[in-house]
Each structure stands twice: as structure tokens, then as C-alpha cells.
Amino acid sequence: MRVPAVRLNPRRLAGGVSSGVLLLGALSVGLAIDKSSDDGGRATRAFVRTAELGQETVTGYAKITALSVDGGRRLVELRTPQATPGLWVVATVRWESVGEPEYPGRVSILAPDGTTYVHAALGGCPGSNPGIPVICRFQFEVDPDDLPGAIVEIAATDFDDRWTEIVHIDPAITTQMVQTWRDRDELPLAPAEPAAPMRTLR
Amino acid sequence: MSAPAGAPLGAPASAPADAPPTRSSDRFWRRNRRGLILLPVAALLAFGAASGRLVQVRTQVDYSEVHWPDPQGWVGVTEKLTGQEYRVRLVTIRTVREVFDYSTGMRTAVTIPERSDLWQIVMDWDGPSGGTLVCRGIFLRDSDDNRYAGKLPGLLDGRGQIEPVNPCPTGAYGVDPDNTKRAASTIVSYVVTPQGVRPDRVEIRTTAPQVIAVRVAG
Secondary structure (H helix, E strand, O other): OOOOOOOOOHHHHHHHHHHHHHHHHHHHHHHHHHHHOOOOOOOOOOEEEEEEOOOOEEOOOEEEEEEEEEEEEEEEEOOEEEEEEEEEEEEEEEEEEOOOOEOOOEEEEEOOOOOEEEEOHHHOOOOEOOOOOEEEEEEEEEOHHHOOOOEEEEEOOOOOHHHOEEEEEEOOOOHHHHHHHHHOOEEEOOOOEEOOOEEEOO | OOOOOOOOOOOOOOOOOOOOOOOHHHHHHHHOHHHHHHHHHHHHHHHHHOHHHHHHHHHHOOOOEEEOOOOOOEEEEEOOOOOOEEEEEEEEEEEOOEEEEOOOOEEEEOEEEOOEEEEEEEEEEEOOOOOOOOOOOEEEEEOOOOEEEOOOOOOOOOOOOOOOOOOOOOHHHOOOOOOOOOHHHEEEEEEEEEOOOOEEEEEEEOOOOEEEEEEOOO
16 A cells, blocks of 8 residues: 655645734734733632631722621611521621722621522622722522531622632631521620721811 | 535535536625524524623623812813713712711710721712702722722611711702802711721712712822
8 A cells, every 4th residue: 555645735835824824913912912901900800719707808999808607596786686597697798999989789697508698788788999998798698508518699780700810718607606606695786987096087 | 415535515516507606705605604504503592601791790880980080189070961070079078977967966985896997978968959960979089099988877887877878968968050159059978997997989879870089189
């Protein structure tokens, strides 16, 4: 059996090389556009940042620190207890806007099985001016069985995760903690407040 | 039918003897027709894959039209829906220790976070009688390009509403364009910032996408 000799056609070789050069050129142009559109770090990128309780996460829109996560059977807000067949959970978060007056667009509790409990954050946190942190509290009515291993998710927007940074905070909720919360009758919910001590101007 | 070895893709195996001579442009289109057909498909796929990025770019573009003051300090803006013309002038901007409480009509001391300042912004307005300019808030922008909102509920101590409901003059405040000094056309707003901030300009957001930007002198 004769193996046909492989002959390189100079014209086809030149065409292949020029195609490769054109491809590399197109990629270089794309890279140059990508680099030149850098906005100095203000842009938010689609990725998830993880943190623990008390650990500050600096995103493109805010510095975020989850201070505590607590639970109880009845939520006491403005002296009006709200009962639930499940558990109330309150996440206390320090929020300091970066660059613009921002506020959290969505705060959620994500159970290990994927169940999502969303807090309507618009009323829970007024946001802050840059450099003036506030303490915000977000309440969730959840199934106690979903709590061990659950995480708190904070996003700047509530309509599209692809162009924002998302912070996942693991409060390390254990079965024992949930049992403690089941035994607690009342869980206070305070309104948002400035993080720094207040002073009266005279 | 198959093309002979070395022939361009898509080229006929042999041209009929009576076929008209092919031009080089015809050969180009024939030779590259597969790539040319696939090119828009690839472009569509690329745009689809980057759709999130495109959304991001669009939302980060500031479509606002910034208006700057004339030598006399007046900044003019035309309300797009009504065509009415307004002017605004920054009178003073300074840190203060008390505010005018719109709910009580009195001056009152205010509580703010430590290491922060309370800025008072006084502006003169000049607009048509009965006109209404919709404002979406007053902002202070510092020399580092940070933007501070004039209305943030809960930031102060709840002693009262220190921000006018509408920081722009409403119809009740409309004045004759020649009479620009009426007290009713003077609007006072307040902004809380961290200490050490150097104001660069005051921004009044009106009917989108317009922004009235008033440069802070000095």
C-alpha cells in the first residue's frame, strides 16, 4: 500500500498563516479594548466573595461586614410581636457605601438544599453616604430545618447577578444554635442606625 | 464531486470550457463562503455570551447631561417635558451646626455621626411662574469624585425632616424671571459627609437624564 506523499501547497500555507495572524490581531484588539475600558476599580464584576462573621468585605459598591446572626420564635419590632410556625432570624450587617450613596438591593438566606429566603431590603437599610457606615438589620422567616449550614447572601442589585459582586457570609449556624433560638421567646429587631457614635452639634 | 488536492475549498473540480472567465472577487466570495456565512453566526454567539457584560457597560454609562454655570454663576436648564426654562445659582455652601426643620419651621440642633460634617447648601432659583421642575435629589460631589446624597432617612436623629420634600422650587415658588431674589426661590438643603471632604460641585438631578451641576468656587 502506497502512502500518498504530503505536499505543502505554498498558497494554502500562506493562507493559514495569515488567518492565524488575523485571529491573533483580533484577539489583541479585543484585549486592548477590554484594558482601555477599565474604570479605575469602580466597576463591579460578577463574582462571589466569601466571608465570615466580623470579616469586612470590600466590594465595588460597599464595605460589608456581617456582625451577627440571631434567631427566636417571635420577632419584636415596634412593640408588636410577630409569631411564626418556623423561626425568625435577624442578620445584623455593617454597611459603608463606596463612591456613591448605595444600599443593599437584596439580602437572602441560602439553605444548604438551595432554598432561598429573601428579605425585602428596601425598607431594611436606608444605605449610607460614602464614608459614613450604618448598621442595618434584616429579618427572615425561615424553616428551622434549613438553618444549619445556611449562609447569608448580600447583593447590590435584586435584578441581575451577572454584573454585580455578591457577598456570601457563613455565620456557621449549627443545630445547637437553632435549638437555642427555638427556646428563645422574643427576638428584638431594632431599626437601622449609624455605626459611629452620634454627636449633637451645638 | 470532489475538489482536486490543493484546490481552494468550494472550488469546482473543473471549469467548463465555455464558462465565462471568473473574476478574482467572484473567486474570493466562492472560496470563503463558508466562513462568511459563519461570521455573523459567530458574532451573534459572541455577543450572546457577553450579554451580561453588555448590560454592565450600559448600566455604568452615565447618560446625564451636565450643565455648567455661566460667568454670573447661573446654571440654566430646560425642562424637557414642558420646555420651561429654569436657572439655579449656588449662594453658599458651608458646614453648619443647626438646621432649618421643615416640619416645625424652626432652627434646631442636629445629631450626626462622629467624624462627619453637616453641609448647608443654599441656592437661588429662577423659573417661570407656576412652573414645576421635578427634582430627584441634591447631591454633593467631592474632589475625589465621591457622591453624597442630601436625603438619607435614618441617618439623622429623627428630630424632624431637615430636607425639603422637593429640593427644587414647585409652582408655589415660581417667580418672575426678572425677579431672582425673592426669598421663596431660595432653597436650603443639607448633606452629611465624612470630615475632611472638599466639595467640588453640587448636583441637582432633575428629569432624567439631566443633571444641573454647579461648581463650588475655590
